[in-house]
Amino acid sequence: ILNVEQSPQSLHVQEGDSTNFTCSFPSSNFYALHWYRWETAKSPEALFVMTLNGDEKKKGRISATLNTKEGYSYLYIKGSQPEDSATYLCAFNTGNQFYFGTGTSLTVIP
Amino acid sequence: DAGITQSPRYKITETGRQVTLMCHQTWSHSYMFWYRQDLGHGLRLIYYSAAADITDKGEVPDGYVVSRSKTENFPLTLESATRSQTSVYFCASKTYQGAGEQYFGPGTRLTVT
Numbered sequence: 001i002l003n004v005e006q007s008p009q010s011l012h013v014q015e016g017d018s019t020n021f022t023c024s025f026p027s028s029n030f031y032a033l034h035w036y037r038w039e040t041a042k043s044p045e046a047l048f049v050m051t052l053n054g055d056e057k058k059k060g061r062i063s064a065t066l067n068t069k070e071g072y073s074y075l076y077i078k079g080s081q082p083e084d085s086a087t088y089l090c091a092f093n094t095g096n097q098f099y100f101g102t103g104t105s106l107t108v109i110p
Numbered sequence: 111d112a113g114i115t116q117s118p119r120y121k122i123t124e125t126g127r128q129v130t131l132m133c134h135q136t137w138s139h140s141y142m143f144w145y146r147q148d149l150g151h152g153l154r155l156i157y158y159s160a161a162a163d164i165t166d167k168g169e170v171p172d173g174y175v176v177s178r179s180k181t182e183n184f185p186l187t188l189e190s191a192t193r194s195q196t197s198v199y200f201c202a203s204k205t206y207q208g209a210g211e212q213y214f215g216p217g218t219r220l221t222v223t
Contacts, residue, residue: 032209043200043214044153051209089152093209096160097168098143102152 004024004092006101013080014109020076021104023090027071032093035064035075038103039086047075047088080108113137116201116215123191124223131186131218133201141204142184143168143212144176152199159184176197191222 005024013019013040025033032051036044048057055069061078078082114135123129133142144156155168157176165176173195175187184203188195201215 034212043216044212046211046213049209049211091153092211096141096158096166098153098155098212099169100145100153102150 002029002051002092002094002099004090004099004101006088006090006104009102009103010105010107012107013108015080015082017080017108018078019106020074020105021088023073023075023101025071025073025090025092025099027069029094030068030092031095033066033068033073034091034093034098035073036089036091037086038089044089062077075104077106080106082108082110084108086095114201114203114213114215116199116218117145118218119216120219120223122221125191125193127191129188129191129220131188131199131220132217133184133186135182135184135201135213135215137203137205138181139203139205139213140181141206141210142178143204144174144184144186144204145168145200145202146195147200147217148197159179167173167218170222191220193222196220196222204208 035047038044050066055066063076066073087105089103092099117132143158145153159165159178199218202212204210204212
């Protein structure tokens with residue numbers, strides 16, 4: 001069983017704050033690292049798919065970086081807004097199989 | 111409507127009963143997946159399928175059976191439901207092997223009494 005860890009487990013920030021969280025994964029059998037945004041009562045939505053060491057992806061105020069050699073990825077949110085409140089999941093992809101972390105729950109306080 | 115759908119959305123069943131959860135996608139994606147969501151574990155892969163008639167076990171396959179006779183459908187059957195199988199089940203699909211994005215269905219909340 002592959003271990004994918006996310007930290008922190010939960011986070012409360014004020015509107016306008018920037019924040020970041022971490023996904024740690026094995027450095028072997030790496031194919032891709034996925035980030036998802038998961039709102040309550042909805043299904044996960046893909047944010048980024050990252051495949052190369054040093055990859056950086058950006059979508060609006062959200063960005064992510066990838067270090068496959070040391071086995072971690074960071075997700076950054078700049079100027080958090082209440083609508084950013086959600087659980088952010090990462091998933092380690094070995095090619096066919098996906099191993100998910102338990103997520104970071106973000107609450108942005110207006 | 112295009113997309114990925116699951117049925118039923120909610121199901122209550124008794125211990126020992128057989129129950130089938132349905133997943134249907136209209137994109138003709140090759141890959142389909144079944145996950146269960148559990149507190150403290152996040153999403154765990156039950157089974158996946160690379161194409162029609164090709165299925166393989168994921169992390170937690172025990173007690174589940176899948177089939178894929180058509181590309182668009184990927185039913186998940188609990189042969190004899192147990193209380194530990196109470197969970198929310200998500201189906202997902204993606205276009206090709208490797209780094210493609212997964213698209214998730216809305217989920218089925220299953221309660222085994």
